[in-house]
Amino acid sequence: MDIVFLIGRVLFAAIFLLSAVGHFAQADGMAQYAQAKGVPNAKAGVVASGVLALLGAVSIVFGIWLDLGALLIVAFLIPVTFFMHPFWKESDAQARQMEQINFNKNIALLGGALILFYLANQAQDVPAALTDALLSRW
Incomplete structure (x- = not known):
């Protein structure tokens, strides 16, 4: 089952x-x-959010402090979701629908990142990872 967790992390x-x-x-x-x-x-x-996305994704793929990587993705998603996809501000129906789809997608990805954070801190040994969780030590 470790391979399934690894594939899921890579796809995410x-x-x-x-x-x-x-x-x-x-x-x-x-x-x-x-x-x-x-x-x-x-x-x-743009540059800062690119750094967050890159570091978070690399952490998740390789399982290097997976919990920290998940939190970096959360830090990326929160401002991007609310600044870049404010569907409630759109008056055009088609633009509003596209922004709402992207907003909802980001909310789902945010949930996925929080689940990864939780799982990384629950496991004694993070499956298919190079390191254990960082924050579970505290």
Whole structure:
């Protein structure tokens, strides 16, 4: 069953790895979009969120302090979800629907990250991981 947990972690982390690549490769365009959404210090926000997504995803894939990686994804998702997908501000029905779909997807991913955090801290030995959980020691 360890392999199933590893495959799930890789699949979960893939969206954040791809997102991180976009944050670095298309930082200027993403910063313009974020600025149009009202994000303060948009360029710094794009780079910082790219770092969070990258570090969190790598941690989850390799099982290096999986609990910390899950919290990095939570830290990535909360501002991205509320700043970039405020469906309640949209007046156009199609735009509102697209933003709500992305908002709901991020809420589900947030739940998944919290479940990973919980599981990593419940296990005596994190399955298919390079390290144990970091925060369970405290």
